[in-house]
Amino acid sequence: MPLPAPTELIDRLAEQIRPWLTPENEVSAQAKVSEANVRSGPSPCALVGIHTGGVWVMDELAARLGAGLPQGTLDIAFYRDDFSRIGLHPEVKPSRIPFEVEGRRILIVDDVLYTGRTVRAAMNQLFDYGRPAAIRLAVLVDRGGRELPICPDYVGLRLELGEGRHLSLEKDASGALRLAEKGPAA
Amino acid sequence: MSANLQLYPDGRLRHLLTLDGLPARILTQILDTAAGFLSVTEQEVKKVPLLRGKAIFNLFFEPSTRTRTTFEIAAKRLSADVLNLNIATSSQTKGETLLDTVANLAAMHADMFVVRHSSSGAAHLIARQVAPHIHVVNAGDGRHAHPTQGLLDMYTIRHYKGGFHNLRVAVVGDILHSRVARSQINALTTLGCPEVRAVGPKTLMPRDAESLGVHVHTSLESGIRDVDVVMMLRLQNERMQGALLPSPQEYYKYWGLTPEKLKLAKPDAIVMHPGPMNRGVEIDSNVADGGQSVILPQVTFGIAVRMAVMSILAGGEMGVKSEKCYAAMMHRDPTALHRP
Numbered sequence: 190m191p192l193p194a195p196t197e198l199i200d201r202l203a204e205q206i207r208p209w210l211t212p213e214n215e216v217s218a219q220a221k222v223s224e225a226n227v228r229s230g231p232s233p234c235a236l237v238g239i240h241t242g243g244v245w246v247m248d249e250l251a252a253r254l255g256a257g258l259p260q261g262t263l264d265i266a267f268y269r270d271d272f273s274r275i276g277l278h279p280e281v282k283p284s285r286i287p288f289e290v291e292g293r294r295i296l297i298v299d300d301v302l303y304t305g306r307t308v309r310a311a312m313n314q315l316f317d318y319g320r321p322a323a324i325r326l327a328v329l330v331d332r333g334g335r336e337l338p339i340c341p342d343y344v345g346l347r348l349e350l351g352e353g354r355h356l357s358l359e360k361d362a363s364g365a366l367r368l369a370e371k372g373p374a375a
Numbered sequence: 376m377s378a379n380l381q382l383y384p385d386g387r388l389r390h391l392l393t394l395d396g397l398p399a400r401i402l403t404q405i406l407d408t409a410a411g412f413l414s415v416t417e418q419e420v421k422k423v424p425l426l427r428g429k430a431i432f433n434l435f436f437e438p439s440t441r442t443r444t445t446f447e448i449a450a451k452r453l454s455a456d457v458l459n460l461n462i463a464t465s466s467q468t469k470g471e472t473l474l475d476t477v478a479n480l481a482a483m484h485a486d487m488f489v490v491r492h493s494s495s496g497a498a499h500l501i502a503r504q505v506a507p508h509i510h511v512v513n514a515g516d517g518r519h520a521h522p523t524q525g526l527l528d529m530y531t532i533r534h535y536k537g538g539f540h541n542l543r544v545a546v547v548g549d550i551l552h553s554r555v556a557r558s559q560i561n562a563l564t565t566l567g568c569p570e571v572r573a574v575g576p577k578t579l580m581p582r583d584a585e586s587l588g589v590h591v592h593t594s595l596e597s598g599i600r601d602v603d604v605v606m607m608l609r610l611q612n613e614r615m616q617g618a619l620l621p622s623p624q625e626y627y628k629y630w631g632l633t634p635e636k637l638k639l640a641k642p643d644a645i646v647m648h649p650g651p652m653n654r655g656v657e658i659d660s661n662v663a664d665g666g667q668s669v670i671l672p673q674v675t676f677g678i679a680v681r682m683a684v685m686s687i688l689a690g691g692e693m694g695v696k697s698e699k700c701y702a703a704m705m706h707r708d709p710t711a712l713h714r715p
Contacts, residue, residue: 266411267423267686277690282410317418319419
């Protein structure tokens with residue numbers, strides 16, 4: 190099955206996300222809850238990409254959504270739930286959250302959403318940096334197969350892939366992104 | 376032999392006892408993982424849940440505040456339960472043998488032992504006896520090895536110099552009595568450092584120093600000329616036997632690293648020391664507190680490196696228990712099953 194080019198999917202994602210950056214609707218809803226929000230306006234937002242594919246998608250999104258949007262990266266290796274089964278991932282990258290998480294609206298960005306375990310780990314890790322005002326989830330591809338009650342807010346492409354199939358985002362030497370599907374045919 | 380004891384049949388790390396014979400792949404894995412752990416200190420909650428529910432016993436048969444503290448902080452940042460035992464002051468004085476002590480602690484469901492002992496080979500002895508799910512980290516044994524110190528030194532060098540392949544490194548001081556020097560030299564050689572110098576007075580230089588693959592210098596001036604890294608060793612007064620040395624004042628005169636002598640090294644050379652320092656003996660305060668000193672960053676990196684070692688050892692056990700490498704291991708050491 191031919192998979193669409195990631196850049197098209199990212200264009201689609203960026204259009205979905207744009208209203209969230211200036212959430213007039215949400216502000217009025219929040220204002221009813223708390224007068225403090227009326228004075229301070231909407232909480233600031235930020236993007237957080239999950240290593241490695243999620244960071245690539247975040248970089249592309251940030252280029253489309255405009256400069257000035259704070260960006261962070263998470264490597265969830267230390268928060269995985271399969272550590273005692275398979276051990277530490279051999280290539281752990283440093284996590285960088287160069288902004289205050291407390292009170293901020295945060296968009297977690299990942300490449301492929303499958304079981305939901307990675308997103309669970311990312312949320313746990315994010316809470317160790319502070320208490321965000323809200324968290325949303327954007328994924329390039331939702332391939333089905335969830336094992337946890339996690340649901341993306343912004344999706345580039347929805348697929349139903351069988352259990353044995355493997356879908357990943359790859360980056361070639363020229364920096365171009367590509368979706369690759371492997372495994373036995375369904 | 377120790378390399379085999381340290382690794383599972385599939386090549387993963389089981390115990391950390393010495394850097395001698397450990398492949399560059401494992402050293403690099405530890406350093407890379409440590410870089411990830413360094414960012415944990417930027418979190419509001421400076422802890423990750425990796426070793427939740429694991430019990431780590433710090434067995435210190437020899438007093439050490441700093442090493443024990445950094446192991447303890449590292450284990451706590453990994454969410455493990457930590458128990459500190461200063462055994463010099465407890466059962467050993469009542470006549471219990473080392474292995475009985477360890478067997479009793481294993482029966483309390485220990486998952487990892489961090490061992491400091493004044494006898495070379497103590498950690499190996501324990502590693503040979505423990506049940507397959509227990510890991511041993513050598514936190515310094517006699518004159519033999521201090522692998523986590525060696526690793527944190529490698530982390531520090533890589534951090535400031537970017538790598539090892541173009542470096543000239545001097546290890547300076549009491550090479551003869553230093554387990555730190557041995558671990559440093561092993562690691563530098565494995566990681567591809569082209570010129571490692573052992574620098575110290577003849578009386579404190581092992582006779583077989585050259586067989587370690589180092590260049591021996593018996594004067595500080597020639598030893599640190601044009602080096603990129605100066606790794607000072609502590610003058611180990613408590614280990615000094617016989618008349619190997621004149622007074623500390625005399626040592627400082629010839630071997631103390633002063634700002635003037637440091638000028639012989641490259642202008643961007645870094646100065647390291649494993650601590651605790653004897654100011655005015657092996658190192659001058661103006662060097663220890665100077666712009667080229669990276670002695671305090673070493674301490675910070677040491678925690679991340681120890682977190683990396685402990686988490687690499689403790690992870691993936693269910694895989695080990697269920698897979699064939701476990702069977703191979705049991706086959707090699709059939710007595711292990713009968714041990715607590």
